[in-house]
Amino acid sequence: MKQSTTLGHSTLKINRIGLGCMGMSEFYGSFDETESIKTLHKAIDLGVNFFDTADMYGSGANEQLLGKAFQDRWDEVVLATKFAVMRGANGEFLGLNGKPEYIREACDQSLQNLGIEAIDLYYMHRQDPDVEIEEIVGTMADLVKQGKVKTIGLSEVEPETLRRAHAVHPISALQTEYSLWSREPEKEIFDVCKELGITFVPYSPLGRGFLTGAIKSRADLEEGDWRLDNPRFTDEAIKDNLRFVEVVDEIARSKGVSKAQIALAWVLSQNDEITPIPGTRKIHRLEENLGAFEVELTQTDLDVIERNMPKATVGDRY
Numbered sequence: 001m002k003q004s005t006t007l008g009h010s011t012l013k014i015n016r017i018g019l020g021c022m023g024m025s026e027f028y029g030s031f032d033e034t035e036s037i038k039t040l041h042k043a044i045d046l047g048v049n050f051f052d053t054a055d056m057y058g059s060g061a062n063e064q065l066l067g068k069a070f071q072d073r074w075d076e077v078v079l080a081t082k083f084a085v086m087r088g089a090n091g092e093f094l095g096l097n098g099k100p101e102y103i104r105e106a107c108d109q110s111l112q113n114l115g116i117e118a119i120d121l122y123y124m125h126r127q128d129p130d131v132e133i134e135e136i137v138g139t140m141a142d143l144v145k146q147g148k149v150k151t152i153g154l155s156e157v158e159p160e161t162l163r164r165a166h167a168v169h170p171i172s173a174l175q176t177e178y179s180l181w182s183r184e185p186e187k188e189i190f191d192v193c194k195e196l197g198i199t200f201v202p203y204s205p206l207g208r209g210f211l212t213g214a215i216k217s218r219a220d221l222e223e224g225d226w227r228l229d230n231p232r233f234t235d236e237a238i239k240d241n242l243r244f245v246e247v248v249d250e251i252a253r254s255k256g257v258s259k260a261q262i263a264l265a266w267v268l269s270q271n272d273e274i275t276p277i278p279g280t281r282k283i284h285r286l287e288e289n290l291g292a293f294e295v296e297l298t299q300t301d302l303d304v305i306e307r308n309m310p311k312a313t314v315g316d317r318y
Contacts, residue, residue, distance in 0.1 A: 001265075001293050003047075005273050008172025008199045010151040012078050012120060016268060017290055018050030019043050020203055020279030024065060025058030031281055033065060040069040042283045044076050046290055052175075052203070052277045054082035054125055055110050059091050063113035071115060080173070080201075081110050082125035082155060098128030100139040107143055121173055123153040133157070133165050141169035153201070159188045166196050178202035178276075180211055180263055180305070181232075181244050181313040194271070202267055205276035208232075211263040213245050232315035240314040247308045257295050260285075264292035266305060 007014050024036040040051070051070075053062045063081060070077050083106035086094040097106075110119060122143065124136055143149040153173035154165055165171050174193055178185050179202065193200045206212055208227055214220065218228060218235060227233040232241060245259065252262045260278075267276045278289050297305075 001268060001296070002272050003293055005199065005275060007050075007078065007121065007275075008151065008153070009170035009197060010121075010172050012151065012172075014050040014078050014199075014275060015048055016275045017048065017264065017292065018052055018201070018275060018277040019048055019286070020277040021051055021053045021062055021066060022057045023279045024281050025062035036065060036281050037069045039281055039283050039286055040066070041073075043286055044073055046287070048286075048290070049076060050078050050080070050275065050277070052080045052201075054085070054123075055106055055113070056082075056085040056087050056125065059087040060109070060113050063110055067113055067115040074116060078120045079114070079116075080121035080123060080153065080175075081114070081119055082123040083107065083110070084125040084128060096126050096128040098124065098131035098136045100135065103136065103139045104143070107148055111148060118147060119149045121151055121153050122149040123155050123173070123175060124157075125155050127154075127157060127161065133161050134168050137165045137168040137171075144169070159192045162189070162192055162196070162198070166198070171196070171198050173199045173201050175201040175203055175277075177204045177317055178267065179205045179207045180248065180266060180309060181207045181241065182317060190271070194273075200271075200274050202274065202276045204279075205267045206260055206263050206278050207244070210238075210241065211245060211248055212258070212260040213249060216242065230315070230318070232313065232317070234315065237315040241310075243310045244313070247305060247310075250308075251297075251301055251305060255295065257291065258288055260288055261292045261295050262297075264289055265295035265297050266302070268292060269297050269302065 004013055004015050024031055053066055083103055084096050084098055086097050088094050140152045151172040154171055155175040176185050209215060217238060221228055248259045248262050252259045280286050
């Protein structure tokens with residue numbers, strides 16, 4: 001299995017299993033900075049070079065954490081961060097902002113948090129409905145010209161929006177949720193990315209941890225875990241969605257590998273450029289995820305998954 005690719009319209013080489021860092025600062029229950037830094041260093045040692053954060057993760061704390069962890073190793077890292085989701089002084093969510101002045105300020109703040117002079121990949125996290133995509137991408141293009149950003153990406157946009165954006169400035173990456181229980185991008189986004197030479201970066205490729213089999217009830221989630229408020233993690237939804245896990249488990253048992261490795265290998269098998277960013281704070285989970293490179297899914301395996309996988313997921317993504 002091809003383990004690296006070139007990131008969209010850039011010269012940046014990235015490994016095809018990156019690391020999502022969101023949970024190291026917020027959202028998934030308790031976290032430990034020392035453990036997170038050890039995991040980040042181990043990731044580099046194991047060949048991971050593609051790391052994903054955002055200015056809203058921990059209200060800047062996640063970027064600062066990565067800045068601390070990578071201060072002597074930036075030459076080994078391709079870093080993606082994002083703007084647009086505003087947070088208040090107490091962490092409250094204040095909506096989306098895509099105005100040019102805000103984008104410029106957000107970029108400068110991210111550079112300061114990270115302690116670097118240029119962001120490798122800068123994403124629009126979500127589109128501000130009050131600002132046209134052409135204006136947003138035009139501002140991002142100016143950041144590239146200024147040398148503050150190397151290449152740009154978008155997250156969670158419709159195919160037509162992606163085309164309009166790409167007409168203003170080459171888009172290198174599109175980030176959207178994609179996994180065995182979130183397959184919406186297959187309808188059109190995949191084809192548009194392929195046509196325009198855009199790397200598709202799935203977040204939550206393990207279904208927010210659900211496809212690993214680690215969550216069998218709400219009792220498996222810590223207090224404060226945002227999944228407790230997510231429609232897919234009600235008691236009823238978990239019970240019904242465990243059908244996905246059963247199919248993954250059957251293939252995993254037949255190959256003597258973990259469910260996480262099957263779920264990731266399936267994502268990787270969709271095309272040679274797709275680059276998932278499973279999140280973890282723990283070294284043993286990181287090592288397990290990277291083991292997906294060694295899993296070979298035959299056409300028969302893929303057919304079995306396709307035939308037996310439930311056709312619908314219970315609960316909306318958000």
